[in-house]
């Protein structure tokens with residue numbers, strides 16, 4: 392199974408990133424995509440992604456959008472990162488209307504979103520969308536502006552099953568996070584049941600929101616099996632099957648090839 396979305400560049404992982412990746416590999420996680428937050432933390436994402444089985448995205452998270460942000464400069468930096476072969480997508484980008492209380496900040500979030508969406512379409516790169524309580528607006532923009540042919544995911548999807556169908560029709564796929572492990576996960580269970588298995592991904596969104604049964608603060612990729620198990624229960628299929636199809640989907644969408652976590656390069660002998 393592959394963690395389609397984790398923030399390994401955050402300071403929560405500064406002390407023990409190597410152990411975190413070993414722990415993930417030990418429970419069967421074969422890879423991790425680091426979701427970008429802003430240009431300040433991008434160098435760290437890039438550095439961690441030099442390890443086998445780790446990739447990253449470049450984007451501007453809606454929480455990093457502030458009034459007065461130099462949108463052109465930020466988007467320019469994202470475009471530069473796309474030269475890096477380990478940079479596999481544009482993200483996060485999106486709208487979060489719990490964070491953006493005023494119309495002004497909502498407007499800046501939309502400007503940044505549209506600029507990154509433009510870049511994704513012109514470079515034909517997949518996108519990693521963050522959307523909280525702004526699904527209708529986001530759908531309207533995507534319908535007007537268009538989704539890159541390379542597609543993308545709605546990460547930690549929290550909208551309705553009906554809205555999910557609309558995102559799917561636009562060519563996007565659905566990534567499910569640890570909210571599926573919660574007792575009141577009715578809405579997300581409905582989404583999972585109605586999404587084709589060919590369009591489902593799994594993620595931890597580490598370090599946020601560990602699975603509910605674990606009474607701890609920090610989430611990490613090693614907890615991905617909790618998400619896979621909850622999805623398997625919902626679909627009444629085996630964890631192995633969820634693990635297999637979700638990984639295939641994520642590798643296909645982000646064109647990841649076959650590298651896995653913890654792979655050691657074998658020294659080449661000429662004899």
Ligand SMILES: [Zn+2]
Nearest residue numbers: 396426483596
């Ligand atoms: Zn995230």
